[in-house]
Amino acid sequence: MTSGVVNLEPVVTRPDAAVESVAHTLASRSADVEDLVRNAWAKTMHPVPGVALAATGGFGRGELFPHSDVDLLIVVESESQIPPIREPLSAFLQKLWDAELRPSHAIQTVTYCASEHEDNVELSISLLDRRFLAGDVAMFQFLDERFTAFAAKRKGTLSRWLARMTEARRAKFQNTIYHLEPDLKNSPGALRDLQTVRWLAALRQQTVDVAASFEFLAGLRIRLHEIAGRDHNVLSFDAQEAIATDSAALMRDYFRHARVVDREVLKALEAANAEPGNLLGRFHDWRSRLSTTEFTVSRDRVFLREHIRPAGLRLFEFAARHELKLAADTVDRLTAYQQNNWETTWDDWKALLSTPKPSFGLRAMQASGALTSVLPEWARIESLVVRDFYHRYTVDEHTLVAITSLESIRDARFAGLFAEIPDPWIVRFALLLHDIGKGSGTEHVAESSAIADEILDRLEGPEADRAAVEFLVRNHLELSSVMTARDLEDDATSLLLAARVETVERLKQLTMITYADITAVNPDAMTPWRLEQLWRVYLAGYRALTAGLYSERIHHAESDALSAFLEGLPVRYLRTHSPAQIDSHFELARQLESRPVAIEITHDRRIYVLTLLTRDRTGLFAAIAGTISAFGLNILKAEAFSNAQGVIVDTFTFADGNRTLELNPTEVDRLRGLVRRVAEGRQDAAQLLRARPKPLLPSRQARLKPSVTLSNDASETATLIEIVAEDRPGLLYDLSRAIAAAECNIEVVLIDTEAHKALDVFYVTSGGGKLDAACSARLQDVLRAACSGDSK
């Protein structure tokens, strides 16, 4: 025993004596109570033929805890025997109460006991541990025979009912063993689960060895009862300290045993639910069509086809993608495979964490021990108890709950915000690592950052992604502290926030990290109060960042060529591009020495990015947007910047929904050529678009009402236009063309899409300055018309 338990004498301190002591304590308590009950029965109940007294539940098993209820069953042959025994029975129970016992009794006929009652499953289950105490022994034997026959015949039904009860109880504890203050009776992985394993084995006439965990858990529960002086089963922080000198070690031991029990009970529940005749089971069988050459899916569980460990994280990505759990057999096999080196790549993690519900995969990794195998640093926070008043879970569980919380965001504002994040897997990866430095004894944010750095280096991901994850881990407490310690009405707070997070993208990511981190503290932690405060923090940062998008420009003192290229670009350009991307843009800029237009097209799966550098001219942005749309490609995101030399750096991110470019590589060259001709003014984009079929607009009911807002307060030198509209092919072309037609110049563009909603931000000028009222009103009208697809 490693928990440093010193106050458990004589129960669990000495390993050799522990087994005997726990069993002895429970048996002797049962025997003492049995004597009391028999005496009380003899003194109050006259022998009546056909009436017997039986012990059930824990008392029936001879495992009575010091202050547990004493479960009794009075068995009668027929209901007509009940009225005459009521009075003496009352005196019998009174005597037990006087003896400071807590009897919990039921009176039933044998027929009732040996039949199915879906509304009283507890009775059937308690009868599995029946034992004769007093009264008519023949009556008890009759019950024994009838119930044995009933249980044998209906074992499938009883197993499924027991499984259902167990699942409902476990759900009340969020289905996790990792509570900082677990309930030793009812928590997942505790004694009730352990007993369920025994019951389900008994129904199938099998045996199961959970003795070691029973001794540990029962020993703790005995001690808890002794300390509290009542049937109190929550292993609170105070109790942990009262029981052990090293409470952290005690809890590590607790979780080790709870994990064993948890795994056994899940295995037993899986078997119970797989009993033939289970309607739900049959319903789930259809999912077996998900099976692949590597994995078989049966009854919502994933089995391995081969006796080898699947490479990388494929198994877990599969489980996550189809929202499945691993079969018990799969967990057992993975546990056996763990000794080998299990290497994963950046792409493995990206694929797993990009699924809509990665928690299925991560939970499967946790259950099989794979998480620690592929990420050895995870062992630092496994079952780690860090005490504070608010946290309910161990650090590892808190982390997984945080990631899960992003899979069903109830608040529409935050759900919308998360949907706007293009790489949600970055947020999830940062959450996975955000508390990994806890328990080191030093300040956890710095420690988590240092460990995250090592992991990110090892996985060798792209620099920009690594920087994003690292930033989020290092700053994961920033917004929480702003929420409580800063005046959100003060402009200084917004500016400070903007300076810390630097870009709207990072602000969104950090807001969602904070949302998840608070939500995972305990089920009630994300109060409407905190939700509102967090949203206010987000808005404060968003405003400061969007206002600074355009007005802050880069000014370099040095005179080298790179500085000349960067001179005059908005500061946002530096913040949103990695050094590698900037280098690549700079290379394109050098091409302008020998040609008027430089173009680069890259792609990641079906998402393409077109970068264009050339001299700015009116309507250019609209023309390029139109060219891309004319190709049948859907623009998801666009940015336009210009430097002091009048060179524009435009990037268009678009989806190749029809796989035109993917299946016809020569089309990429054709697109490049077309963009070049349009940029050089040798081809008219409007003409290209005329050849395209007019896109179908959604029905009027489903259509989003477009909103066009103009503001002269957001920037010092330009007018901000914010547009929210139903997205459609060619929308960006229509909007930018309308702006150009109104003789306004687009200075900065940020285009984003969220499902079918386009979220577009333009910074525009007219005659070198902000738009006047008349021009603003005119532009608002034409933009509204453009949103509706009514522009000519």
Place this chain on the structure above:
Amino acid sequence: MKKIEAVIQPHKLEEVKEAMKGIGIDGMTVTEVRGHGRQKGHKEIYRGMEYQVDLLPKIKLEMVVPDVRMEEVVRTLAMSARTGKIGDGKIFVYEVVEAIRIRNDDRGEAAL
């Protein structure tokens, strides 16, 4: 005895707690509340969509002090919670009829 109830700006909580500690007032109940006074709510515009924020997050403090300390506590509280802007909050003072310490049945100021 007087019960002092104050609704303050969330970011002022730490300062108020420190100030209270400075004059020897350690006990208080803190609740996260939402509401508005004359500050009313305001309209937020985000992404071109306008929505009304009626109930702003605030912090409610409650403490019971002997009569003689009431003025000092109110003064300290007001000073530490003040920013001078709308929305700083309010302080209310009530008469307390009795105080009982549940543990040992102490009564009156001895129970504070």
